[in-house]
Amino acid sequence: METTQIEGPEHAEKPGVEDIQQLILRRICFLDYAPGDRLKEAELAEEFGVSRTPVRDAISRINHLGLVETLNGVGTVVVKLSPDKIAEVYDVRLHLATLIGKSAPVQINQGHLSRLRTLLEEARALNKETESRKYMQINYRLHGLTRDLIGNSVLRSFWTQAFYQAASTWHNLIEDAGEEAAEALINELVDLETALLEGDIEAVGHLQHVHISYGYRRIRRVLFGDPI
Known part of the structure; x- marks a missing residue:
């Protein structure tokens, strides 16, 4: 289980609603909170060192994403x-x-490329011995990189919400996908490296479309028995 620290700079002050929301979402994404698990406001408030109000507000926001629901006599639970x-x-x-890339395009810089190459190096190491947790961490950071390449704030918000809704489903299949998942991640990162080198932000969107489509086909094969 993760501690209260969220990826990025350490928080000198108590975490706010947004911080708490992001950490809970990340735990759902990483399957630390599996479907059926209860989110206990009192325990989370104690962990974060805050009152129950910001925890309740954070959970309410997550409820709107359809990732948790409140059941009478049970409380708030993670849903599948x-x-x-x-x-x-x-x-x-x-x-x-x-x-x-079509609305408020971001200027690709060396920092983006450096982050991408770090992820690619780590993904190539995964190809030798796939570790589901490490895969999830790389995939999460790739989402962060892609998010930072979206200049339109509304699009960025919707993109992030949809990622969290899809991530727990996809991550739940990593053990079954095994080496195939690692190879797919490498292919995606290699393609994105080329797009960043060319400074082609619209190509980033095109590639995301292609690889999301591939990923959904893999999900359908595992969950619904679709033919290859």
């Missing part, structure tokens, strides 16, 4: 997305990807 919901999420992600 239905096949229909998964299909809707991936349909939205595919459409959002086509908008990357």
Whole structure:
């Protein structure tokens, strides 16, 4: 289980609603909170050193994403997305990807390329011995890089929400996907490296569309028995 520190600079002050929301989402994404697990406000408030109000507000925001629900007599629990919901999420992600670079395009810089190459190096190490947790961490950081390449704030917000909705489903299949998942991640990173080297931000969106589509096909094969 992760501690209260969130990726990025350490928080000198108590975490706010946004910080708490992001950490809970990350735990759901990494399957630290699995479907059926309860989110206990009192325990989370004690962990974060805050009152229950910001915890409740953070959970309320997550509820709007459909990742948790409140059940009478039970409390707030993590939910497993239905096949229909998964299909809707991936349909939205595919459409959002086509908008990357077309509205408020970001200027690609050396920092973006350096982050990408670090991820590629780590992903290539995974190809020899796939570790699901490490895969999830790389995939999460890749999402962060892609998010930072989106200049339109509204698009960036929707892109992030859709990622979290899809991530726990995909990460739940990593053990079954094994080496195939690691190879797919490498291929995605190699393609993105080329796009960044060319300074082609619209190509980043196109590539995200392609690789999200590939990923959804793998999900459908495992969950629904679709043919290869």
